[in-house]
Amino acid sequence: MQHLDLYAKIEPFIGFDEAYENLYQIYLQKLSQYKIDTILDVGCGNGNLLLHLQKKYNSQGIDISNQMVQIAKAKGVDARCISLDKLTEKYDAIVAVADVLNYFNIETLKQFLKDIENRLKTGGVFICDINTLFGFEEVTAGSLTIDKESLFIAIDSEFEDDVLETKITLFEQKGHSFTKEQAHITQYYYEVKEIETISALRLLAVDEVSLFSDIPDKHILIFKKD
Numbered sequence: 001m002q003h004l005d006l007y008a009k010i011e012p013f014i015g016f017d018e019a020y021e022n023l024y025q026i027y028l029q030k031l032s033q034y035k036i037d038t039i040l041d042v043g044c045g046n047g048n049l050l051l052h053l054q055k056k057y058n059s060q061g062i063d064i065s066n067q068m069v070q071i072a073k074a075k076g077v078d079a080r081c082i083s084l085d086k087l088t089e090k091y092d093a094i095v096a097v098a099d100v101l102n103y104f105n106i107e108t109l110k111q112f113l114k115d116i117e118n119r120l121k122t123g124g125v126f127i128c129d130i131n132t133l134f135g136f137e138e139v140t141a142g143s144l145t146i147d148k149e150s151l152f153i154a155i156d157s158e159f160e161d162d163v164l165e166t167k168i169t170l171f172e173q174k175g176h177s178f179t180k181e182q183a184h185i186t187q188y189y190y191e192v193k194e195i196e197t198i199s200a201l202r203l204l205a206v207d208e209v210s211l212f213s214d215i216p217d218k219h220i221l222i223f224k225k226d
């Protein structure tokens with residue numbers, strides 16, 4: 001997963017930590033309403049949510065980016081680079097935080113939601129969030145450059161026909177010269193109704209969240225396996 005590994009490398013510089021911490025607090029509040037012992041964080045990224053989860057639950061994280069998993073493990077959380085369909089354990093709760101579902105095209109998303117159902121115990125909950133149309137059009141689309149002493153990052157995102165294409169370029173100083181790495185990440189916009197229709201889980205609640213603006217840029221969805 002080279003493209004996501006480059007995202008992992010630049011993530012500390014793009015300044016999402018505070019907004020994501022607010023999102024984690026919403027998840028923790030929602031999780032506290034259920035009886036949970038075991039929890040899986042799918043697409044756990046840098047492990048910051050796992051740091052919270054492990055204080056309260058028997059928690060594990062997985063991510064498809066090995067670079068992300070190394071960053072998470074260095075914080076002392078239980079994270080592995082393995083795909084969801086390779087797991088055999090069942091959990092009381094599963095979370096997929098910060099638009100993980102938007103990384104999947106429709107076919108992958110269908111399979112992903114089946115895998116989530118398979119990995120949930122009966123009565124278990126799945127909580128995830130997806131970007132709203134406003135989130136894609138007004139928050140994520142656009143260009144950003146970050147100029148630090150020894151590195152330069154350019155992020156360029158275009159949203160068209162419900163698809164966000166993001167190009168990331170990283171220049172890193174190595175001695176007297178610069179290395180250049182590039183990545184291309186695609187994300188897909190989904191309406192809540194679409195996700196509800198393709199999932200066999202029961203949708204319990206949908207909340208609007210405004211992380212980066214006053215207008216809702218994410219929906220948080222809570223599903224239950226009956």
Ligand SMILES: C[S@@+](CC[C@H](N)C(=O)[O-])C[C@H]1O[C@@H](n2cnc3c(N)ncnc32)[C@H](O)[C@@H]1O
Pocket residue numbers: 004020042043044045046047048049062063064065068083084096097098099100103
């Ligand atoms: C925007 S980041 C969010 C990370 C983390 N949940 C957080 O709150 O910071 C999306 C994450 O999803 C991961 N990801 C993308 N596709 C995945 C897949 N098929 N399975 C597991 N993780 C995936 C990426 O590597 C990345 O770490």
